[in-house]
Amino acid sequence: MNKNVGTVCVHGKKQRRNVDNTGAVSFPIYQSATFVHPAFGESTGFDYSRLQNPTREELERVVNDLEEGVDALAFSTGMAAVTALLDILEPGDHIVATDDLYGGTIRLMESICKKNGIKTTFVETDKVENVEKAIEKNTKMIYIETPTNPMMKIADIEEISKIAKKNSCILVVDNTFLTPYFQKPLKLGADVVLHSATKYLAGHNDTLAGFLVTNSQEISEKLRFITKTIGACLSPFDSWLVLRGIKTLHIRMEQHQKNAKKIVEWLKTQKAVVSVYYPGLEENESIEVSKKQGTGFGGMVSFHVDTPERAKKILKDIKLIQFAESLGGVESLITYPMFQTHADVPLEERLARGINECLLRMSVGIEDVNDLIEDLDQAINK
Incomplete structure (x- = not known):
């Protein structure tokens, strides 16, 4: 069978x-x-x-x-x-x-x-x-x-x-x-x-x-x-x-992706967000490769904000989303790659790859996406 x-x-x-x-x-x-x-x-x-x-x-x-x-x-x-x-x-x-x-x-x-x-x-x-x-x-x-x-x-x-x-x-x-x-x-x-x-x-x-x-x-x-x-x-x-x-991987991955797509579209409308990185963006040079070799784009999103001060404000002010390392869990997490996951990479190399003090990486969880967007909104804009 x-x-x-x-x-x-x-x-x-x-x-x-x-x-x-x-x-x-x-x-x-x-x-x-x-x-x-x-x-x-x-x-x-x-x-x-x-x-x-x-x-x-x-x-x-x-x-x-x-x-x-x-x-x-x-x-x-x-x-x-x-x-x-x-x-x-x-x-x-x-x-x-x-x-x-x-x-x-x-x-x-x-x-x-x-x-x-x-x-x-x-x-x-x-x-x-x-x-x-x-x-x-x-x-x-x-x-x-x-x-x-x-x-x-x-x-x-x-x-x-x-x-x-x-x-x-x-x-x-x-x-x-x-x-x-x-x-x-x-x-x-x-x-x-x-x-x-x-x-x-x-x-x-x-x-x-x-x-x-x-x-x-x-x-x-x-x-x-x-x-x-x-x-x-x-x-x-x-x-x-x-x-x-x-046992719930297939269900979770669909929800991670569904939420991530909506958050990406919302982030793209925010004045304080300079750039958004997500495999499923149609404007990506590699979108056709993504479509050819996979059936989805996942729940990971990275984005640059306009200033390091705003990045740190977001990490301080988020309430539902949690400031923690790791990814892929049912809970939404946000990390600061410059000082966490990539802290041991030489500074010049980090900066050359776009990993600077304005970059945040979000693992989008399976919570209600409207609650996640509301949390991001208050942390970014208020």
Whole structure:
């Protein structure tokens, strides 16, 4: 039976593994560090929770089904997932990466990776030719975010995948902002999809988690070995929280997007708002790419206001919307990238990318959109 994405969010594609005989509708939390062997040389399929746990396995099954890969691995955080992924590289290898990445990923590449002899070249990946030009003889990975964080630039996954294949590079796509509900990078030629599952997949601002999904059996085996060795796996309870969150992913993503579109149109009418960044704007140069490779534009919006003083006033005066880091939860959050998510990026680089004291990034929640607009109005204009 072919299942649509909403059904896959709730059930996965196939019947779940029978590890419980109670008939529990909600998959149980197997809060056990270790599992009994029936006899020498025999196993129930579970030995030790660092290797695998029934609750984490069920979550990985559903995420893998959503992204349509061959394997999905759940990690304790999004950055744990990024770290494990970059561990498949060797000293002397080279990465071509989006310049407008999440600041924590840039920090990792510019510190730990550099220390380990791995060089990264950051380019504007919304221009395919930049990726081609940045390829070196030792380039092993192309790492992109699309939409980017926080400037919402769009990279053409299909075209970049051609460059990756021609140069025998692994193409990684951070799909945190759009999720497999709106975008499926593996179907467009990516080799690995990355998620900070803390965000939309879990969806309730109550847990930390990360994911790697791949369509390569070879990459899967390397990542499974790394995960087993470094041990940054997702706990049973957090696996259950993310699993529960995914059951409403399709409903939440539609509401996030519906609200975001209305807020974007309202922001465009405000004199104090200088510019608005949202993947679904028809005037975007990359709108056709967005439409070609996805089925939606998501709930993330960035905007410049006219002065730093107004930006700080908004952060102080908002009442319903909350000034907090992170994104993708049911609650609307607003952040100050210059001093929060991208604080570790060198100042000149931040400013060159438009990340200045006038830029705010909003994760639009699922509240009534009229209440959100009323809150923005009083914070911006009064």
